[in-house]
Amino acid sequence: MTRRRRIYEGKAKVLFEGPEPGTLVQYFKDDATAFNNQKKGVITGKGVLNNRISEYLMSRLSEIGVPTHFMRRLNMREQLVREVEIIPIEVVVRNVAAGSLSRRFGIPEGTPLPRSIIEYYYKSDELNDPMVSEEHITAFGWAGPQDLDDMVALSLRVNDYLSGLFLGIGLKLVDFKLEFGRLWENEEMRIVLADEISPDNCRLWDVKTNEKLDKDRFRQDLGRVEEAYQEVARRLGILPEGGPSDVKGPKTIQ
Template structure:
């Protein structure tokens, strides 16, 4: 597999083309950002840990029949994926109240959502990823009702799988963000699943083991991410 030109660089990853037009290489950076990149830092080793965690979760989900863009982990920082057409809608699944929904709606933190909440956000940095509803998605021609139904079904199945798996490993899956793409007219899970995109709390202590450590100066970010990696790998 030959890495070619840079196609896109985001806050935490770089996408490169390859000698196979239907495949890309995703490179995980050490950059940490919060509050629309107002707060940012380079944290040595973050990209390596996130690549390991994301690869683990993709393998887990693939084994459960979830369609994803993931092919394999290539190296410490690189993952090989299928090239997909990203749907510019971020899908957030909430099992407990935390983060923006607490501030936005005044819901007390740790409030249980049963069934889980599904929220949609426009993937647009300039507009600060505003929350949107399904009707906005259709009015802006971002997706179709059929695709969104499929996305919701897949997202809830992912939640069931990850929530149970993390519970068995002593971790609460509070909420998480997903992105989806189109591949050969099918809907597949894209982007990554990692402590950058999920809220993970230690089930015994309540310790936050995700990017909130960086957002709110709650402790060493790498220490929290390593705890997640060790838990899922059974160490």
């Protein structure tokens, strides 16, 4: 077996050199971190579930015209993605007050926001991922005005689509984080959605009970972390029960 060259290792994933130029293999780990890596643990099976969940959501977004780096799933923990130049900005879309927004502004968690709010954070573990403005982003050259316009437009489309998809299976999309990258094709550059979409970077609450079904269960020591990720996959109809190729569609919750 050929040893693959490791390109990058993050807190939840490892990127390996892909089989063809311009591709990477994205491997999903079971490792879990919170509070800028101050809290660490393992969520058994998280990598398998996040691989499946992210595959499903990225594929659906691609179908409505959202460009992504995702190409195809390779096995239970790996997927083939296009190699992109990651823009060092995390785009956070908030629909309901939770997490740092509740703490910063004293808004009770669970309060619906008057409209969706977009925030930017500079990707830097050393600096604790500080919140930044569009002025910072353009002044420091992390992204240009057109890049930002594209990222915001794509983020709002993703929010609109995923809010409806999750609502159909009894889940409220409270907030989520997106990452983007630059993809060059035939000397032309375009902004594409990168990284992953999973309970690791989405807050998902049950519509009826407000039970948290995401990484907040790990952050807040709520227990039943593995079961929460499994429940999201089950509602989407993609819990890996029948083998790697057994991918179904979402099941609507009445």
